Amino acid sequence: MSRPRIAVVGLGFMGARWGRAIAEHHGAALAVVADLRADVGRSVADDLGAEFVADPLEAASRPDIDGVVVCTPEDGHVDVAVTAIEAGKAVAVEKPLAHTVVDAERIRDAAEANGGLVLAGHVLRFEPRYAAIRRAIEADEIGAVQAVRSERIGLVADQDVLQGRTSVALYYGVHEFDLARWYAGEVAEVWAARSRGVVAAHGHDVEDLYSVGLSFASGAHGTAMIGWSLPPRTPGFGIAGFTVIGERGVLQVAQGTTGFQMVLDEGTVDVDVHYSPQVHGRLRGALGLEVDHFVRCVRGEQEPICTAADGVEAVRIALAMEQAATTRTAVAVGSGADTKRDAARGVSR
Numbered sequence: 001m002s003r004p005r006i007a008v009v010g011l012g013f014m015g016a017r018w019g020r021a022i023a024e025h026h027g028a029a030l031a032v033v034a035d036l037r038a039d040v041g042r043s044v045a046d047d048l049g050a051e052f053v054a055d056p057l058e059a060a061s062r063p064d065i066d067g068v069v070v071c072t073p074e075d076g077h078v079d080v081a082v083t084a085i086e087a088g089k090a091v092a093v094e095k096p097l098a099h100t101v102v103d104a105e106r107i108r109d110a111a112e113a114n115g116g117l118v119l120a121g122h123v124l125r126f127e128p129r130y131a132a133i134r135r136a137i138e139a140d141e142i143g144a145v146q147a148v149r150s151e152r153i154g155l156v157a158d159q160d161v162l163q164g165r166t167s168v169a170l171y172y173g174v175h176e177f178d179l180a181r182w183y184a185g186e187v188a189e190v191w192a193a194r195s196r197g198v199v200a201a202h203g204h205d206v207e208d209l210y211s212v213g214l215s216f217a218s219g220a221h222g223t224a225m226i227g228w229s230l231p232p233r234t235p236g237f238g239i240a241g242f243t244v245i246g247e248r249g250v251l252q253v254a255q256g257t258t259g260f261q262m263v264l265d266e267g268t269v270d271v272d273v274h275y276s277p278q279v280h281g282r283l284r285g286a287l288g289l290e291v292d293h294f295v296r297c298v299r300g301e302q303e304p305i306c307t308a309a310d311g312v313e314a315v316r317i318a319l320a321m322e323q324a325a326t327t328r329t330a331v332a333v334g335s336g337a338d339t340k341r342d343a344a345r346g347v348s349r
């Protein structure tokens, strides 16, 4: 394939970045952009030299398109993704795959039924520090993984954009659970406690913070703290990091600092140097590497590093965490199970 033609559907925070990175890419062309907001869509199309298409499903299924990137809000991925898969496109879907396991499985099942290629957009798999953990585990540098510990705690200010439209389990939890599976294998059981009130006091009816316990099928165990209730002026985009302890060593992504500081008269300014920074005029960082990977997938040169099935499991664990906190019991995750078959048999997960 020469330069595959790619469409981006949903042009907010992430879609604009995906679109820019594809437009700048030597191996692909940004052909089409789509958004329900026509003014935004036309402006991005003019800026990036693409065609604006008002109907998202038309953009996802046009015969002159090879790949589709789905960047609509969290509960709006499934119809666009399934339409694109059934039209034979290679598809990247931003995390979380969907708001329910059933919808996430619709994407996975459509890919399996159509021989389709789906990249679940878990960007941390492309962040060099998190990828280095996986590489060391694969190379057996630390022996068998005994335990994992992670934190991802954002700011109350996250709601300036999100306005309560999704849960912290599905927004941040899926990142941590995808990494936990990537490092330690399938999750067998989840238990959790949670608190609320801080974000609610800012007008959004969502939980603040979860403390989570995980046990893995391998016998490994782990914890995670997941939330978005830190004060609006918390520096460095919040708290994040990951520790993996193996039988012969430890791997750790440092917590709490980006390693870069900009201080002006008005105070410290947070600058993204890891995820989608501009480097010599191009969008790079973890998202740049993810876009490189997706382009190679569309060109038939690589298989997705994070599949639709992986995306389903991250959603399954995130929702199990919510259930565990609600019921105050440990919840069996049943990774790899098929929810529709279970529902037909009267089993709930």
Ligand SMILES: NC(=O)c1ccc[n+]([C@@H]2O[C@H](COP(=O)([O-])OP(=O)(O)OC[C@H]3O[C@@H](n4cnc5c(N)ncnc54)[C@H](O)[C@@H]3O)[C@@H](O)[C@H]2O)c1
Binding pocket: 009, 010, 011, 012, 013, 014, 015, 034, 035, 036, 037, 040, 056, 071, 072, 073, 074, 076, 094, 095, 096, 121, 122, 123, 161, 171
């Ligand atoms: N990987 C990451 O680090 C990361 C970071 C932020 C957001 N995300 C994920 O990316 C996705 C998009 O989030 P965002 O922050 O860009 O949201 P956003 O609200 O900034 O943008 C969403 C865009 O989609 C448009 N839209 C809504 N419904 C649509 C539809 N049916 N068809 C076409 N366009 C539609 C909206 O008009 C808006 O422009 C979410 O799943 C989110 O969780 C990922």
